[in-house]
Amino acid sequence: MRSAWARLTHKQLLFVYPFVLGVINVVAFLAVYASVGGRLTFSQFAKSNFTRWTFLQEHIRDLTSRPDHLLVALLAATAVCFLSAAVRAPYFRAITGSSYPRSPSSRGELLRLAGFYAATYAILYLVPYSVTIESAAGQALALLVLPIAVLLVFGDYALVFEKLSPPAAARRSVQLLRRGWMMVIPIYLAALLLWSGSFALFDRYYQAADGVFPLFVISQLLVEALITLVLDVVLIFTYDHLRRM
Secondary structure: OHHHHHHHHHOOOHHHHHHHHHHHHHHHHHHHHHHOOOOOOHHHHHHHHHOHHHHHHHOHHHHHHOHHHHHHHHHHHHHHHHHHHHHHHHHHHHHHOOOOOOOOOOHHHHHHHHHHHHHHHHHHHHOHHHOOOOOHHHHHHHHHHHHHHHHOOOHHHHHHHHOOOHHHHHHHHHHHHHHHHHHHHHHHHHHHHHHHHHHHHHHHHHHHOOOOOHHHHHHHHHHHHHHHHHHHHHHHHHHHHHHOO
């Protein structure tokens, strides 16, 4: 952990990459938010961005019924997938110390990783939030998403480090999970607790605040980036340990 942190802080400041991912998601949501007529005030947008999946669920008909709204949503989603792939591939390698690239190692890797993220984001986020969460179908999908997320936990790491296709990376993740599920499940549960605690902490402020202070939004992105950083470091070294067993 100490060596990984030293690499992330001394080489290209890669420790800020998770924060960059957070900013990318905010900008993508801003495009969708504006396209469906959301109020363009900072406080209103910040509150909607904090619960962006609820906002998207409430406006799913607006997004799918009008071609211009749907086009904006598709372009934003495509940009998120490609930019996430471009950011996370070198970030993964920096954690292990294998190299310090500023971009994915090849165009093929970028396309494969972007495709993997497109498929997993659709399964883990788009499908569950396309139905009312309070309905029986919504609750069933919410329960189904958790084990799927665990099964795919090593997918993007396997794709980058083993140069696999998205389907092969998903199968590799399942194979490694079968080998080390006793290590992975506690890590995943701890991550869920961290995310839930972070959400509850910031939700109290957003619910009570009449106006949102800009630095508070930045602090939220930094906390989420720190959780992502710690989780990636732990999972990448767990992945590396399991594949060498």
